[in-house]
Amino acid sequence: MIYLSHCCKSIIFSIGLFVMVASVTLGFFNDAPGATFICKKEVPKITLRNLSPPYKDYSYFQFRQIFPFEYNASSFSLINAWWLAEISTLVYADETYVRAQFTQAGLKHIRFLNRSSTQCFIAANNRYAIIAFRGSEIWKRGESFNPRRIVADLKTDIDIRLSEWVPGGRVHSGFKAALEDVWDELLQETERLQDQGIKIWITGHSLGAALATLAADRLQTVQGLYTFGSPRVGDRTFESRFRPKAFRIVNGNDIFASLPPAGSFRHVGELRRITPKTGPDDGHGEWELAIQGPCGEASDASEGGDLGSVLWVPSAIRDHVPLFYAIFLWNELVETMKKRD
Template sequence: MVDPFHWISVGIKSVGAYGFVGAGFAIFGFLAGSWSARRKQYKNARMATGKGRKASYQAVLNTEDEFLLEYTYEGKPQAPKDYAAEPNAHPTLGVPTPAVYNHQHAKIMARLATQAYKMPKDNEGYRTRNIRGLPTVTFFDKSLLTQVFKGVLRIQVVRANCLRPANLAGLARPFVEVFVSASSSRTRLAGQTLNPVWEDEVHWLYIRDPQYDSLCARVVDAARFTAGEDLGVAVLGLEGLARNPGDELMFKLPLRGFAGENSTLTLACRYLPFTETAGPETISELLEVEEDGILLRGEPASISTLGEGDMKPVAYIDCGLTDTQVWLFSDPGKRHFVISFRGTEALLDIITDARLLPSVFKTITEARRGNVSVHRGFMRAYSSVRRLLSSLLQLITTSGTGPWDVTLTGHSLGGALATLAAYEIGMYKQYAGRIKSLSLYTFGSPRVGNKNFAKDFDALVPDTWRFTNRLDIVPSIPPTGIFLKFCHVGHPVRLRGKGELLKGLNNVEMEENRDKDAQVNIQKDINWLRSALTFRGVAEHSCDLYISRIHEAGGYC
C-alpha cells in the first residue's frame, strides 16, 4: 500500500520546486494511495456484517464515510427496520420520546423546512420593530400578540435642547434612539445644531407591561468617522401613562450620562392598551392611524399559502444581525407545534458559516458538564433568537389544556440551528411548557458539535432523523477526522434516488468503534476534500431535491 504521508511530503517539496502543478500531482497521489486501504476497509466491513445467504446486511460508505445498513433479501430492498434508541441517562428528565420513524411526518417536515425560506409580505401579520439588526417578531395570530403584549406606546420625539458640542465646529449632528420592552426605533438625522427639532416624528413600540416597562431614549451624535458619540440618556417610567390610557402627555426629561449641562429631551407619549374585551377588529382599528409603525394594518392577505394542512403559522422571528430566521407553526386541534429554521442554499454562505472553532455550549442557567462543545458560528446564530423562541414556545405550549407534541425541522444551516434548539428544549423540557413528545427532522444538515454533544443529544432527543442525499456535500461540513472532531447526531436516513431510502444505526455508536483507527480518520478528511471538489455535491443539497426523493421513497416505508 502506498504511504499517504510520503506523498504529502513530496507535495510540500513540489510546491517550492515546481509550483502548484506539482502540488496537484501530490494531492492526486495522496488520494490514489488511500484507494487500496479504502477497498480493504470496505471488504472487511462487508465480511463482518454478513448474515447468511438470503438475508444480509451491506455496509454502505458515502461522502460522510459513515456506516448505513441496508437490509436486503435476495437482492430486493425491504422495508427498513427501526432501531431501538439508547435509554435516557439524563437525571432531570423523564423518559424521552422513543425513536419511531414516520415517513408521512417526514414529508410534512420537509415541506415546512422548505417554507422556512419564505418571508412574510408587507400585508401579512403584525410585526415588531427593532434597530441595529436586533430580532423582530411577526405575529400571525392576534390572540398570541395580545398574550405577549398589553398595548402599544405612541412616541413623538419633539426636540432636544442644550446638547453638548461633539465636533470641531462646536455643534452636533444628533439623532434619537428609543427602546422599550423588545422593540426599538430611531429618528431621522438632524442637521448641525445643539437644539434639534423633529417635526411629525412618530414611533410605535409594543409594551409588555406598563407597570414594569420603562422607555429609554438615547441621543447620539452621528460622527463621520466613528460609531457615534453619546450625547445623553433619558429614562421614563410608564406607570403614569398606564393610569391615563389614550391621553397624550408631554415630558421634558433631563439627559444624563455624557450629556451637557442642562441638556433636555422633550417627548410626547400616548399609551394605547389592548383591553381584555378588545377583539381582533378593535386591535386593527386601534392602530389605524399608524403611518410607518410596527403594527401592520389589515388581515394577513395570503397567509393560507403557508403551513401544511391544519398546521398554520403563528409567528416569524427574524434577526438581521446574524441573518437568522425561524417560523413557528401550530395545529391547536392536534396539539402539535413545529419550529422550522431557515437554512441557506448559497455555497459561499455555507463555507463562510463553517467556522471550525468550537464553542462551549452554555445553557440558559449553566454550562453542561462533559466538555460539550458546538460549532461557534452555529451557536452565535442560534443565540440571537433563543430568548424570543423560548418565550414563545413556553407561551404557546402552556395555553389551553393538555400537553403538546413539539417537532423541530430545518434544511442545511437550518437543520444545525434546529439541532441546537432541540438540545436545549430536551434539556429543559420541564420548564418549556407542557411538552408530551419532542422530535427532530433535519435535511442536509452539517455537523453541529463534538462527540460529547452528540452523545448527550441522542440521550435527550432520541427521536431524531437526519436525512441526507447520497452526494450532498453539506452533511460533510465541518469535516471530521484527526484534526477536527465534529460528529453527527441522530439516526441517519440516506436518500439515494429512484425511491431508495436507507435508515441506519445511530452514527455516534458507529463512530465510537472507528475512532481508534487512524487510517479511517485520515480517510474521512480525504472524503471531505474529494466531495468539496465536485459540483454535484453542491447540486444535491437542493431542498427541492430532498422533498422529491422523500416522496419517491414512500413505497419503501
C-alpha cells in the same frame, strides 16, 4: 312493490357505503383514465437556474388530508419526513408566501422570528407546533439582494471554532451565535405552547438543520427532530449526551453533510440516507425511488435559453437542493402506499 325489512335495508346500505369508500380509496392509486389518484412527482433537472430556493411554483402539502402529520409519532415516520422536508423547503420563501401555505395546511398560528443571521418560523395548531429554521440566505435566488444578511450568514457558516455549550460539550461557534439571536423569543413561545399541551417538532435544511439540532438539544422536551442536509454541529461530548429523538436525512452525495470535516465535529441523530435509486435506508433493504408517475410535477424545471440552464451541476451540490428531499420522500411515501394496497 317490494318491501324490505329494516335489517335488510341496513345491510344493503352498509354494503353500498363500503363499496363507495373502497372505490374512492383505491381510486387514489388507480391509473385508470379519469380516476383521482396519488402519483409520484417528476424529479426536475437541476441547473444553475433552479439550483437554489425558493420554489414558489411547487405544490406544498398535496394530499395532506390523506397523509396528515403524525404528531404523536415516537419513531421514524415517512409521512413526517415528507411534511418536514416540504416545510424546510418552504421556509426559504418570503414571510407572506410562507404564512399562506402554513395556513392552508391547517397551521394557522404563525410566528416569524427574524434576526440578521437567523430566520425561524413557528407554525402551530391546537395539537402540535413545528419550528422550522431557514437555511443560508446565500442559498436563495430570485429575491432582492440583501448584502447584510448574506454577510451575516457567511460569518455564521465559516466560524467553525468550537465553543462551550451550556448543556455540555462544545459546538460550532457560528451556529451557536446564530441560535442565540432568536433564543429568548423562541424559548418564550415554545414554553407557552408546551404549557397548552402542544407537542413540539423541529426541522431545518442546511444551516437551518444545524440550528434545529442545537435548539432541540437546548429545549430537550421535543417530540421529534428531522434534519435535511445537516452539517456537523458539535464535538464528541455533545454527540454522546445528545438525547432528543432525531433523524438526520441525507440525500446522495450532499456535500454539506460532510462539513465541517470529521474529527473535532460529530453528527447526531439516526441517519436515513436517500441514494439515487433507493429511499431512506433503515437497514432493512433498499426502497425504489424516483420512478416518474403519470402526473409528474417538475417544479422550477430548467428552461433553456441561457448559460445557467445548460451548465453542469456537480452531484455533491445538486444533492443538497432542498426540493429533492421533499420530492424523493414524497415519491417513496407513494410507493410505500402502493405496496400496501
